[in-house]
Amino acid sequence: MSKTNILSYLLFMVLLITLIACNGEKVANENNEESMAIETVNNDLSLLTTDLLKEKLENPQYVIVDIRSQAEYNGWKLNDENRGGHIQGAVNFPLNWTKEVDHLEDLLVENGITTDKHVIVYDALGNDVHVMFEVLSNLGYSNVYGYEEGLVTWAIDENLPMESLANYEKLVYPTWVNELIKGNRPNTFDNYDYKIFEVAWGAPVDYNEGHIPGAYYLDTNEIEEEPLWNRKSDQDIEQMLLDYGITYDTTVILYGRDNMAAMRAASIMLYAGVEDVRILDGGYFAWEKAGFEIETESNVPTSVANFGVEVPARLDFIIDTEEAKECLIDENGRLVSIRSWEEHIGETSGYSYINPKGRIEGSVWGYAGTDAYNMEDYRNFDQTMRNYHELASNWADLGITEENQVSFYCGTGWRASEAFFAAYLMGWENISVYDGGWFEWSLDESNPIEVGEPTN
Incomplete structure (x- = not known):
């Protein structure tokens, strides 16, 4: 080999080694930057910062899990959040579900939370992410992270993407109803008149055994009729509303042992023109599970003379x-x-x-x-x-x-x-x-x- 060729070869090798070293330094720096953004707690749960979580939002290898209640996920502000709702793209898996189902692993998979994914868990303030970490770890999930700052912090920055149910306030939760009954003015209630109804078909058998305090009973025979079980005439619907003390601007909260009957009543009341119709999510059993008071005394509404708008207002x-x-x-x-x-x-x-x-x-x-x-x-x-x-x-x-x-x-x-x-x-x-x-x-x-x- 000539001297010229030897020198060229040596120069090439020096250049190659330099490039490899520089690239290795770049990778190391990137890894160091990411490791600086992750704090390990008890050598088990890794906590992510806001910036690192933001980077993972569009990564299909990651699933972001909101372990707060469905109410909070939908949009209710229970911790004085600047914005209600959830982090964009997050799935909802309330922490209490982990104690209420026998088929937990199947339910996790149904919600897209699988062992092959990197799972990022968050709540409102970062207080409970370690509990979900333990649950998932015991089920064989090896890549679980916690968002240390929580949704309350995320919601402060208007540039960080969030989503919520458009009319979340129409789907209420037991504590909200309980505050209403106690005479308080829970969030989104800007009215002075409200009525609560337990809705079912036929005689009030279940209602008489126990119902939400102050609730009236609405038999679906009051809103639909045989032979086709279509809605009653507009005149009959208006009279029913008047008999039950409902005007167009009354806030009406509906629930049932099965909420299907309540949904039927909701659609007809909205059709008639009641502007603020709400459903208790989960119905009577959600109220019962929350441990709030049950009463057995039947309540009789006071009728009104004028609905306030022509029925139907939403034809x-x-x-x-x-x-x-x-x-x-x-x-x-x-x-x-x-x-x-x-x-x-x-x-x-x-x-x-x-x-x-x-x-x-x-x-x-x-x-x-x-x-x-x-x-x-x-x-x-x-x-x-x-x-x-x-x-x-x-x-x-x-x-x-x-x-x-x-x-x-x-x-x-x-x-x-x-x-x-x-x-x-x-x-x-x-x-x-x-x-x-x-x-x-x-x-x-x-x-x-x-x-x-x-x-x-």
Whole structure:
């Protein structure tokens, strides 16, 4: 080898070693910067700073878990937060769920919290993240981090992204109702008149055994009638409201042993024109679990003479058969079947008193539950409302979005009302309940129906 070649080779090797050393120093610096942003507690739980958490928001290898209550996740400010809601993209898994379910591992997976992900846990102030860390570690999760500063700190900076349920205040929680009963003015209550109703069908058997203090009983026979179980006439609905002391500006809180009946009442009251209708998330059993007082004395409302506005004030919230047909013709329309899959494809009618099987031709399925009397797809195991992001995602997968003109139907209106109220909470504007549903539609043989698996 000539001297020239030897010198060239030596220069090349020196340059190569220098580049490798510089690159190694850069990687080391980056790692040092990240390690400086993570504090290890008891050599177990690693705590992330706000800046490092912000960097992970869009990383698909990470899942951010909000372990606060559903109420806080949806938007309620329980710790004087500057902004209500949750960190953008976070899933909600309340810490108390870890003590209330037998199938914890399955529930974690259902919520996207899997062992192959880096899991970042946060609460309001960083006080409970170590508890969730222990739970996950015991289940085999090896990459669990805590956000040390908590949501309260995150919410201070307006530039840090957050999300919330648009009309979160319409879905109340037990402590809020209890404060109202005690004569206080809980957050978002700017009124002076309120009424609480336990809603169910028939005689007040469960109500008489115990109910929320001050609550009245509303039999759904007061708002719907046979033979089709459609809503009563506008005149009858207005009279019912007057008899129960409800005006258009009364704050009405509804709940049930099963909230489906309460949802039916909510849709009809909103249709009539009651401006502030709220649902107790989780219903009576959420109240009972919270440990608040139960009373057995029946309450009788004082009637009023004037509702205050013409009934119905929101005619667009409930439609009938002719409008349902128009929805089917409209390219932007979505007539959404809130029925079990077996009902939708015609394996069962779902009801002992409905004989025809199938679905309205052109309607799309929108999830529901196992049968006509359950709504598992819309609820958590404790009967609270399912994460609204999941509901919206399920609908989007089926071509149902906020931009559509959406009308929900079921057999007779109860399940459709629950889907309607979920969309109402999300702030969707072009929504309604097709009151007659499958029952009314199927009785007219001229109305087109479909059976079997959808082809589109």
